[in-house]
Ligand SMILES: NC(=O)C1=CN([C@@H]2O[C@H](COP(=O)(O)OP(=O)(O)OC[C@H]3O[C@@H](n4cnc5c(N)ncnc54)[C@H](OP(=O)(O)O)[C@@H]3O)[C@@H](O)[C@H]2O)C=CC1
């Protein structure tokens with residue numbers, strides 16, 4: 001007889017778009033993605049706006065009976081049934097919200113971008129380690145079977161030594177008059193919510209650079225990159241057209257990360273313009289078709305392939321009962337496996353790597369003179385911060 005799966009009990013912090021998407025993935029049957037060793041239970045959700053928002057969230061995601069709805073983040077982190085908190089607030093809030101959960105003794109999966117700057121990231125990691133708690137940045141793309149396969153292919157030498165990775169994750173968000181489809185208050189462009197292309201979208205371009213050029217470096221030869229950035233800013237002061245070059249001189253490798261809110265990676269949204277990611281080695285290339293955050297196909301182009309391209313599709317499985325499957329469940333499965341195995345961080349995205357990525361983004365934003373308000377950049381934890389209580393700031 002098969003043994004029972006290890007079941008992880010989740011608390012959801014915030015009720016916005018991605019909280020709904022992720023929670024629906026948690027509620028999908030793991031068997032529909034051929035996972036049988038771990039499972040997930042949603043035990044509570046909290047809204048900083050009102051208990052009603054949390055209740056309406058549970059209706060929207062078609063949660064089963066018995067899931068608790070809270071009107072504050074403090075109640076959620078103090079619920080003894082919650083084992084791990086999924087932090088699904090804007091970037092501005094990640095540091096204070098994750099600290100709130102860690103201080104209450106909860107494990108945390110925190111949405112990308114991990115924090116607003118590197119010192120906040122270091123503080124989170126120090127706190128999680130001091131308290132012996134699990135912590136992971138929710139970069140779901142890393143846990144896609146496609147990403148795992150591409151990393152394996154690169155490591156096995158199929159395309160030889162990789163010298164360059166070019167990755168783009170850009171959206172065309174502008175209306176006919178050049179302003180954006182969303183207001184200046186929206187989290188995408190509002191500096192008070194750490195808005196901007198780099199922290200929201202560019203983090204995925206950097207994910208591809210890092211998971212190939214940095215993650216696969218042997219531990220003894222780890223080399224942090226030099227960062228060179230160019231940034232054009234929107235009227236609000238947030239970055240809107242951002243390019244970052246990462247140089248790894250010891251490994252003779254270079255990465256180019258592109259992101260923008262003005263111009264899309266592919267103008268027709270169908271990859272007609274080519275891949276979003278190109279991984280270029282001495283024996284060939286791997287092309288990953290966009291979007292960079294949720295890719296469904298890669299192609300291997302061999303130098304001696306005579307023009308033939310190997311095309312591999314990696315669809316995201318759906319739970320037929322719920323007619324749902326978005327691909328965020330793989331990162332949730334990673335959290336469950338780590339906790340089952342007593343691990344406090346994921347090997348696929350170690351905390352040191354989340355810090356290294358935040359160091360790059362902080363440096364790039366500094367070079368582009370992008371500034372955020374003190375209330376969201378501080379690395380001093382305050383349980384009563386408006387970012388934790390939902391008060392205006
Ligand atoms: N992995 C992925 O594919 C995606 C990840 N993300 C990431 O998820 C996070 C949230 O994004 P998304 O869900 O799109 O954002 P939304 O604006 O849809 O939701 C954010 C939620 O955060 C809470 N919140 C608390 N304080 C504030 C505030 N001052 N302003 C706005 N919201 C606040 C609100 O919930 P409440 O009122 O209930 O407290 C709100 O609903 C970001 O870090 C983003 O980068 C976003 C989209 C996709």
Ligand SMILES: O=C1OC[C@@H](O)[C@H](O)[C@H]1O
Nearest residue numbers: 018112188200201204293
């Ligand atoms: O993480 C993300 O991926 C998908 C995008 O639509 C979204 O803006 C971003 O936050």
